[in-house]
Structures are given as structure tokens and as C-alpha cells.
Amino acid sequence: MAAQPALADIPAASSTLALNTLVDTIERLSSARTVADIAAVVRTGARALTGADGVAVVLRDEDRCHYVDEDAVGPLWKGLKFPMTACISGWAMLNRETAVIPDIYKDARIPHDAYRPTFVKSLVMTPVGGDQPVAAIGAYWAAERTPTNEEIDSLKAIARATATAFENVRLVNSLTETINQRDFLIRELDHRVKNMLASIQSIATQSLRSxxxxxxxxxxxxxxxxxxxxxxxxxxxxxxxxxxxxxxxxxxxxxxxxxxxxxxxxxxxxxxxxxxxxxxxxxxxxxxxxxxxxxxxxxxxxxxxxxxxxxxxxxxxxxxxxxxxxxxxxxxxxxxxxxxxxxxxxxxxxxxxxxxxxxxxxxxxxxxxxxxxxxxxxxxx
Amino acid sequence: MKPRILLVEDEALVAMMMEDVLEDLGWEVAASFADVRPTLEWLEKCDTLDGAVLDINLGAEMVFPVAEALRKRGTPFTFLTGYTAPPKAVEFETPVLTKPVDVDELERVLERFRQAA
Known part of the structure; x- marks a missing residue:
């Protein structure tokens, strides 16, 4: 493998741009409140940062991979679901490891038939979430090439921020549900107390009469x-x-x-x-x-x-x-x-x-x- | 002749008390029901009615079909509720009394019914 330029060797202008893009993506991820928001931020941010020809955001749906969003020069698999054992995103999630593939048709983990209609010749697929990956981000190129360390590290950095974003969304949803439940219980309590007071009022006035x-x-x-x-x-x-x-x-x-x-x-x-x-x-x-x-x-x-x-x-x-x-x-x-x-x-x-x-x-x-x-x-x- | 009033209230205790209160205020309780259907059936055969008191939440159903029927025949009514009044009730532009009922307030509302007749 040829020596890859280290991040420090890249000309200053492009590394500033890369940093700004990464910071911007992370900021937007931190304010995402739904899974759809997250996917939208990741697909463009990851593509800008890696310079890839396409990025796909994949969510785990029980034992399947759901390709929920993408930003690419040509169609990929948006909306489709594949068994986890039959795609590279599944492999990355199950093995908790980033897959780096310079020539997809030489790699047995890739379902070649699913790729043939697309532009993809090489890719990096990184899981999101350390212990129990719930998603994966794929960066795709239209040429056989070895992805650079910078490209791989960028994708991993976004993946870490994405994992946090998913956790935030889960917490916000859980909190919202708790608040709704609490408000419902408060209203129910108010209703029951009013009913009880009305019952007591009735018992008192009728007892008084007789x-x-x-x-x-x-x-x-x-x-x-x-x-x-x-x-x-x-x-x-x-x-x-x-x-x-x-x-x-x-x-x-x-x-x-x-x-x-x-x-x-x-x-x-x-x-x-x-x-x-x-x-x-x-x-x-x-x-x-x-x-x-x-x-x-x-x-x-x-x-x-x-x-x-x-x-x-x-x-x-x-x-x-x-x-x-x-x-x-x-x-x-x-x-x-x-x-x-x-x-x-x-x-x-x-x-x-x-x-x-x-x-x-x-x-x-x-x-x-x-x-x-x-x-x-x-x-x- | 005493003015006639209809009571729709699903809680027996509150209904019995309301009947006493309404009679004390000089009204004749023409009928009282806990559900919408028997109320509507009774209304169809009812000739004179000068007012109604409607509990909004009748357990499994809301009282609004009765409110609609009363509006059509021009009979004034007031809502009674243990909850805050839902938006649908506000549409009718009628008084809304809360439980436990304030008898003075009820008296004022019923007085307006008498005057409107």
C-alpha cells in the first residue's frame, strides 16, 4: 500500500476546511431531535468531509439493514432493507469494525449483485455506536482506490458524533413521554379529586336534609x-x-x-x-x-x-x-x-x-x- | 307552574344532589338521565322544556349530541364538568359550571334561562 499523507502533511487550507466541516457537522448533529434529522446531517456532512462520491446512512432494524438516506452522484439503495448477514453495513455493525475495501468486487463480504447497478467501486463502512452498533455510515467512491487514513478517520469521527446524537434523540423522546404521562396523571388526579369533592358535597347536603x-x-x-x-x-x-x-x-x-x-x-x-x-x-x-x-x-x-x-x-x-x-x-x-x-x-x-x-x-x-x-x-x- | 329542567349527569350521587338543588331553586326536574341515548329519545317526545344542565363527560361518551339537540329546539342549557371545559364545549357559547357546583352561580345561570323564556 502506498504511504498515505498524514493529516498534518495536508496543505493548511484544506485541513482548515476539513476542520470547519467536521465542527459544523458535529454542531448540527448535537441539535438534531429526530432520526431523520440525524440522517440528513450525516449524509451531507460525511460526503463533504471525505470527498466521497456518495454516502449512505444505514440503520439497524432488528436483523436487517435499512438504508434510510444517501447523498451520492448516482442512486444507491435508499429505502431498501437487506439481511444483516448479507451486506457490508451489517458486517460492520455485527463485528463492531470499520470495513475498508479498495476493490469491492474482490471482497467476499460484498453482495456483488446489489452493487452492480451502482457506481460504487470502493468504500469505507464504519459502525455507529461502540458496544451495540445501531447504525453504520458508508462512504463510496466510483473508482478502485485505497481510501486514505484521513478519509477513514473523518468518517469515524462523524460516526462517534452520530452515536451521541442517536442517544440524545432517545433521551429526548423518553423525557417527552415521561412528561406527557406526568401531565396526564396530574389531570386524572385533578378530575378524581373534583369528583370526590362533588360526591362529598352530595352526601353532606343530603345527609343534612334528612x-x-x-x-x-x-x-x-x-x-x-x-x-x-x-x-x-x-x-x-x-x-x-x-x-x-x-x-x-x-x-x-x-x-x-x-x-x-x-x-x-x-x-x-x-x-x-x-x-x-x-x-x-x-x-x-x-x-x-x-x-x-x-x-x-x-x-x-x-x-x-x-x-x-x-x-x-x-x-x-x-x-x-x-x-x-x-x-x-x-x-x-x-x-x-x-x-x-x-x-x-x-x-x-x-x-x-x-x-x-x-x-x-x-x-x-x-x-x-x-x-x-x-x-x-x-x-x- | 314551575319551569321544567332536564338533567344529564352520569354520577348517581351528583344527580341526586342536583335534583334537590334544582327543586330548591324552584324548578321541576322533568327528567334525569345518565346516558345520551335515553335522553335523546325522551327529548323527541318532550313538549315543554325551559332549561337543561348537562354533565360533559358521561363515562364512555360525551354529552354533545344532547347539546346539539337542545340548541336546535332553542332550549337554553349549561354545561357542568369536573374537567376543564374541552374546546367543543366552548363552541356552544353556553355557561360552563365546574364540580363541585357553586349553588349561587347555578342560580344566576338558571335565572337567565327564566328571563330568556
Missing amino acids: SESQEAFVEVFAARLQALSHAHELLTKRSWKHADLKELSAAALAPFSDSKTGRIRIDGPQIGLRPETAVALLLGIHELGTNAAKYGALSQDGGTVDLSWNVDMGAEPRILTLDWRETGGPAVEAPKAKHMGCKMIERGLPYALGGTAKLDFAPEGVTFSLKTPLSERVALT
């Missing part, structure tokens, strides 16, 4: 707030996607089931409720429990509450039937005034779940029955 004294208000309001907080807990458990009917019912009736087992029975298939529906359901069942504990089956020994539901799979859409049945309690008297508790049961539950409901103060024991088609609000899970 409470005969301040003490009565405080007691009933506190109990309902607890129930609301349990509903939110169950929703948070599943990231506010839905809540389970059985878990909601158990949480609603937990304050009324002391150590006496068997007094409350809850049974039915797995049903998921949307957040707003879940809150209404828990509060409604809580009211049924409150009434049962004050006046009904849970106010004395031997009383039982049966809460069960089933889905009629044959119907279209499928129908959910939910039944509350009290037995073994004292003789039932219908309440004189409709207060918030009954409203929550008779109006709130069907409003939230859909369908129709009936609250019946039968003398043997209070019953409540709700029938609704399954929907996006109430679904089998």
Missing part, C-alpha cells in the same frame, strides 16, 4: 364518608379501571358484620363496575346495611341478610338481577318519610347501574331487587 339533629347528621355523615373512602380504596386497588361487586358489597357491609358469622351472606358471579357506578353501589348497599342494623335483620340475634346476584346469560343483552333479602328480624314498618338512605337505595342504585329497582318493606323482612342489562358500567369480568 338528619333531625346535629348529632344524627355527624353520625350518618361520618359513616357515609367512611363508605366513600372504602369505595375509593377498592378502585385504587385496580388503578381505577373497575371495582369488583363482591368486594364492594363486603366493604359496604363490613361495619355491620361483627364476629357473629353467617349473618350476612354475599354471593354471585364476578362483576366489574365502572368507578362512578362502584361508588353508588357501595353507598347504596351501605344504606341497606345501615337500615338493617338499625331497624331490621341485623338489629337482633338470629337475623340474616342475603345479598346475591346472577346473570341471565340467555338474554340479549344479558340481564343482571341483584337481590337483598332480610329474614329473622323484627316486624318491619315502612319508614314514614323518604330519607336519603332510601333515596340512595331506590333511586341511586338503579340510576348508577341502570335498569329498575324495587325496595319493599315486607313484614317478614325488607327486600330489595334490581334488574339491569349488563353494560359498560356493569360487566362480567
Whole structure:
């Protein structure tokens, strides 16, 4: 091989130009924000710096090489993909080594058929990224010639700057996504807090209307707030996607089931409720429990509450039937005034779940029955 | 005769409270719904309606088809929302109340409905 001029031997004017070109390319790479930007800077910068007849920018796409961009005297392979094992860019990336080829038709690593339609007779192909190359830059000449050390070093310098640029783009994208996610979560949180405040406002105003004294208000309001907080807990458990009917019912009736087992029975298939529906359901069942504990089956020994539901799979859409049945309690008297508790049961539950409901103060024991088609609000899970 | 109002709100708790509040403010709640479809069906058969309160986000859907129907029949309405009002709501050039609702503000909005009738 003939001695190549060292960078120091090159006339001052051309080495200043080379330096300026390199600095300019690196500066533009540092402000690139997309992969397309990077490719555009590299194809012209690398060609100016090496004086090559053409430059191609190749990206690794899993096990293939994707020729994404080029700047050349004639067409190369822009837009095409080749298996990594069948092209020199793949070889450079897999071996983490720069390929210097003075005569491509004498080198077995080159797929000659792919090159024959092009002007290329010699090339340098350098990988981008030290440990795990994600790309490669190829410089091509239309004559058989030995590439100079200066040309090879220039290409490698650009490759190093390109690797940094790719990493920057990856970081910026990752940061942007994190910021977007954070903003979304902040908006969701704001929405949920506003919803909770609206729920509390509703519970407070309705409890106030139906409470005969301040003490009565405080007691009933506190109990309902607890129930609301349990509903939110169950929703948070599943990231506010839905809540389970059985878990909601158990949480609603937990304050009324002391150590006496068997007094409350809850049974039915797995049903998921949307957040707003879940809150209404828990509060409604809580009211049924409150009434049962004050006046009904849970106010004395031997009383039982049966809460069960089933889905009629044959119907279209499928129908959910939910039944509350009290037995073994004292003789039932219908309440004189409709207060918030009954409203929550008779109006709130069907409003939230859909369908129709009936609250019946039968003398043997209070019953409540709700029938609704399954929907996006109430679904089998 | 009391003026009639329509309520569209997907949260049962808020709906029940709004019904009480609207009645306190002298309105008759003609109907309340949690979804768009039953609301539109009801509107088709409704003769007199003097106003409406519409929650913007109804879970899986937005209330805008109802807003459109009300605009066509010339019934005044206000939006109610727990989010910031989306651009589509602003297009209607109607009041937008935020949850939890400020009853005084609601009263002022409803008063304007009464006067417009």
C-alpha cells in the first residue's frame, strides 16, 4: 500500500476546511431531535468531509439493514432493507469494525449483485455506536482506490458524533413521554379529586336534609364518608379501571358484620363496575346495611341478610338481577318519610347501574331487587 | 307552574344532589338521565322544556349530541364538568359550571334561562 499523507502533511487550507466541516457537522448533529434529522446531517456532512462520491446512512432494524438516506452522484439503495448477514453495513455493525475495501468486487463480504447497478467501486463502512452498533455510515467512491487514513478517520469521527446524537434523540423522546404521562396523571388526579369533592358535597347536603339533629347528621355523615373512602380504596386497588361487586358489597357491609358469622351472606358471579357506578353501589348497599342494623335483620340475634346476584346469560343483552333479602328480624314498618338512605337505595342504585329497582318493606323482612342489562358500567369480568 | 329542567349527569350521587338543588331553586326536574341515548329519545317526545344542565363527560361518551339537540329546539342549557371545559364545549357559547357546583352561580345561570323564556 502506498504511504498515505498524514493529516498534518495536508496543505493548511484544506485541513482548515476539513476542520470547519467536521465542527459544523458535529454542531448540527448535537441539535438534531429526530432520526431523520440525524440522517440528513450525516449524509451531507460525511460526503463533504471525505470527498466521497456518495454516502449512505444505514440503520439497524432488528436483523436487517435499512438504508434510510444517501447523498451520492448516482442512486444507491435508499429505502431498501437487506439481511444483516448479507451486506457490508451489517458486517460492520455485527463485528463492531470499520470495513475498508479498495476493490469491492474482490471482497467476499460484498453482495456483488446489489452493487452492480451502482457506481460504487470502493468504500469505507464504519459502525455507529461502540458496544451495540445501531447504525453504520458508508462512504463510496466510483473508482478502485485505497481510501486514505484521513478519509477513514473523518468518517469515524462523524460516526462517534452520530452515536451521541442517536442517544440524545432517545433521551429526548423518553423525557417527552415521561412528561406527557406526568401531565396526564396530574389531570386524572385533578378530575378524581373534583369528583370526590362533588360526591362529598352530595352526601353532606343530603345527609343534612334528612338528619333531625346535629348529632344524627355527624353520625350518618361520618359513616357515609367512611363508605366513600372504602369505595375509593377498592378502585385504587385496580388503578381505577373497575371495582369488583363482591368486594364492594363486603366493604359496604363490613361495619355491620361483627364476629357473629353467617349473618350476612354475599354471593354471585364476578362483576366489574365502572368507578362512578362502584361508588353508588357501595353507598347504596351501605344504606341497606345501615337500615338493617338499625331497624331490621341485623338489629337482633338470629337475623340474616342475603345479598346475591346472577346473570341471565340467555338474554340479549344479558340481564343482571341483584337481590337483598332480610329474614329473622323484627316486624318491619315502612319508614314514614323518604330519607336519603332510601333515596340512595331506590333511586341511586338503579340510576348508577341502570335498569329498575324495587325496595319493599315486607313484614317478614325488607327486600330489595334490581334488574339491569349488563353494560359498560356493569360487566362480567 | 314551575319551569321544567332536564338533567344529564352520569354520577348517581351528583344527580341526586342536583335534583334537590334544582327543586330548591324552584324548578321541576322533568327528567334525569345518565346516558345520551335515553335522553335523546325522551327529548323527541318532550313538549315543554325551559332549561337543561348537562354533565360533559358521561363515562364512555360525551354529552354533545344532547347539546346539539337542545340548541336546535332553542332550549337554553349549561354545561357542568369536573374537567376543564374541552374546546367543543366552548363552541356552544353556553355557561360552563365546574364540580363541585357553586349553588349561587347555578342560580344566576338558571335565572337567565327564566328571563330568556
